[in-house]
Amino acid sequence: MKHAERSVVAHTITAEAVSLRTVVRGYGNVKAARSWEAVAEVAGTIIRRHPDLETGNILPPGTRVLKIDPTVYELAVAEAEADLRALAADLAQLDVDQANTSRLVALEESRLHLAEAELARVRDLVERGVAAQSALDSQERTTLQVRRGVEELRNAHALIPSRRARLDSQMARTKAILARSRRDLEKTDIVVPFDLRVGRVHVERHQFVGAGQPLISADGINRVEIAAQIPVMSFRRLLAGTAPGDTMTFSGLAERLAKVSAEVRLVSDPSQSWIGRLVRVESALDPQARSVPAVIEVDNPYAGANPPLRLPLVPNMYVEVVLTGPDAQARVTLPDSAIHEGGLVYLRDSDGRLELRDVSVAWRQSGQAVLAGGVAPGEEVILDDLMPAIPGLRVDPVGASE
Numbered sequence: 001m002k003h004a005e006r007s008v009v010a011h012t013i014t015a016e017a018v019s020l021r022t023v024v025r026g027y028g029n030v031k032a033a034r035s036w037e038a039v040a041e042v043a044g045t046i047i048r049r050h051p052d053l054e055t056g057n058i059l060p061p062g063t064r065v066l067k068i069d070p071t072v073y074e075l076a077v078a079e080a081e082a083d084l085r086a087l088a089a090d091l092a093q094l095d096v097d098q099a100n101t102s103r104l105v106a107l108e109e110s111r112l113h114l115a116e117a118e119l120a121r122v123r124d125l126v127e128r129g130v131a132a133q134s135a136l137d138s139q140e141r142t143t144l145q146v147r148r149g150v151e152e153l154r155n156a157h158a159l160i161p162s163r164r165a166r167l168d169s170q171m172a173r174t175k176a177i178l179a180r181s182r183r184d185l186e187k188t189d190i191v192v193p194f195d196l197r198v199g200r201v202h203v204e205r206h207q208f209v210g211a212g213q214p215l216i217s218a219d220g221i222n223r224v225e226i227a228a229q230i231p232v233m234s235f236r237r238l239l240a241g242t243a244p245g246d247t248m249t250f251s252g253l254a255e256r257l258a259k260v261s262a263e264v265r266l267v268s269d270p271s272q273s274w275i276g277r278l279v280r281v282e283s284a285l286d287p288q289a290r291s292v293p294a295v296i297e298v299d300n301p302y303a304g305a306n307p308p309l310r311l312p313l314v315p316n317m318y319v320e321v322v323l324t325g326p327d328a329q330a331r332v333t334l335p336d337s338a339i340h341e342g343g344l345v346y347l348r349d350s351d352g353r354l355e356l357r358d359v360s361v362a363w364r365q366s367g368q369a370v371l372a373g374g375v376a377p378g379e380e381v382i383l384d385d386l387m388p389a390i391p392g393l394r395v396d397p398v399g400a401s402e
Contacts, residue, residue: 007394010384012348015332017377020370022238022325022363026228026294027267030317032219033297036196040209041187044068049205058221059192066190066203066215073185080178087171094164101157108150115143195221197314224301224313226264227282228321229291235281237363238325259326262296266311267318274298274313278323296321331362332371338383339369346382346389347375354386354393 048067052059059065122139125131196218203215230238239256262276275298282293301313313319338345339361347355359374375381382395 007396008386009396009398010346010348010382010386012380012382012395012397013334013338015334015375015377015379015381017330018333019327019330020333020365020368021327022234022240023365024230024234024238024323024325026230026291026321026323028226028228028319028321029315030224030226030301030313030319031315032221033223033225034194034220036193036216036218036220037214038066038190038216038218040068040211040213040215042068042073042184043208043210044070044072044188045208046203046205049203053198053201053216055198055200057198059196059198059218061192061194063192064189065192068188068190068209070185070188073181073188076181077178077185080174080181083174084171084178087167087174091164091167091171094160094167098157098160101153101160105150105153105157108146108153112143112146112150115139115146119143190215192218197221219315221302223297223299224315225279225295225297226276226319226321227293227295228323230294230323232290232292233363235292235294238323240325240328261324263322263324264296264298264313265320265322267320269311270320272311274301276321294321294323296323332375332377333368334371334375334381335383336364336367336369337385338381340385340389344389345375346384346386348380348382348395348397352394352396354382354389354391354395356389356391 045068046066047069048064050059050063050065052063053065119136119139119142122131122136126133126136199217199219201216203209203213209215238260239253257278257280260278262278264274264276266272276296278294279297280295282295298313304310305312311317334345339359340346343359343361345357345359347357349355357374360372362370362372364370380397386393386395
């Protein structure tokens with residue numbers, strides 16, 4: 001009597017090469033992408049405080065939130081302006097002096113010419129014995145006095161450019177003082193630079209503040225960012241090229257980051273989510289956790305806010321970040337249950353018999369194992385854990401058995 005061959009019934013699938021997008025999860029705290037720390041640049045007493053300058057309030061750009069007493073700086077501006085007017089008057093007077101001195105020099109040179117001519121005539125008369133020596137001495141004294149006057153006027157005229165240069169320097173210095181005084185006067189107004197939410201106010205009205213003293217701490221509301229810790233290997237796979245042998249360079253990093261989509265979910269309520277983008281990687285890695293601090297930005301975190309049903313994405317929220325990479329190279333992907341201990345896969349060959357084969361798993365994700373090699377597309381893979389798994393054992397698919 002011939003014994004019937006033993007067989008087993010198992011669930012099977014046909015291996016397919018699929019392009020599986022890498023999905024990586026990380027967690028982090030929300031913080032504002034931009035912060036504002038208002039610091040007093042001039043000293044004085046706070047004389048005005050905006051009524052909405054309170055913790056938690058949102059203020060638009062251009063809002064004058066604080067006013068420092070400007071009296072001292074207004075007086076400094078007035079003093080510098082008065083000095084400038086005085087210097088301008090001195091320069092105008094110098095122009096008049098230059099013109100007058102030029103005319104006087106011309107007149108005195110004409111007078112000197114006449115005096116020298118008269119001196120020559122008197123000397124000739126004395127040599128001929130017609131005039132006395134005293135007349136010659138008197139004319140020489142007169143000529144010397146005129147010559148001295150001419151030299152003094154020429155010297156005064158030569159000093160005018162240096163006097164003008166000194167006045168120009170004084171005017172430049174006074175203009176610098178005026179500009180600094182006006183700048184100090186402008187700094188008495190503390191103005192909101194962009195849309196922000198007030199965090200803390202450090203001063204009160206009628207309080208004296210010194211230069212360098214903190215006034216307001218606030219966070220911008222137009223954009224937030226999350227530094228999520230991502231395992232190094234997962235992040236490398238997230239940015240891997242789609243073509244075999246494709247390498248990543250620093251110059252192409254921004255392009256790789258732009259291909260990654262990001263979703264931010266509130267840990268306490270995953271139904272609330274925001275669309276973000278992966279923008280950069282912080283410089284330092286975590287050596288203990290072997291993770292990469294990936295920075296995700298979210299624009300308009302207050303859009304659609306309707307507390308408590310829909311919360312805005314505000315600093316210090318603890319969130320989950322889901323990063324999804326682009327389509328990767330197509331590889332055979334199997335359920336985790338098809339990979340047995342030791343990296344074995346049970347195959348049903350063309351004769352319907354069990355074949356054991358070693359495979360290499362590139363990575364696992366969401367219950368799927370992506371193979372680096374070992375199984376070709378189109379081969380029939382057994383999902384069940386056969387006991388015992390004897391090569392050559394006849395295997396009948398579940399559907400065929402029925």
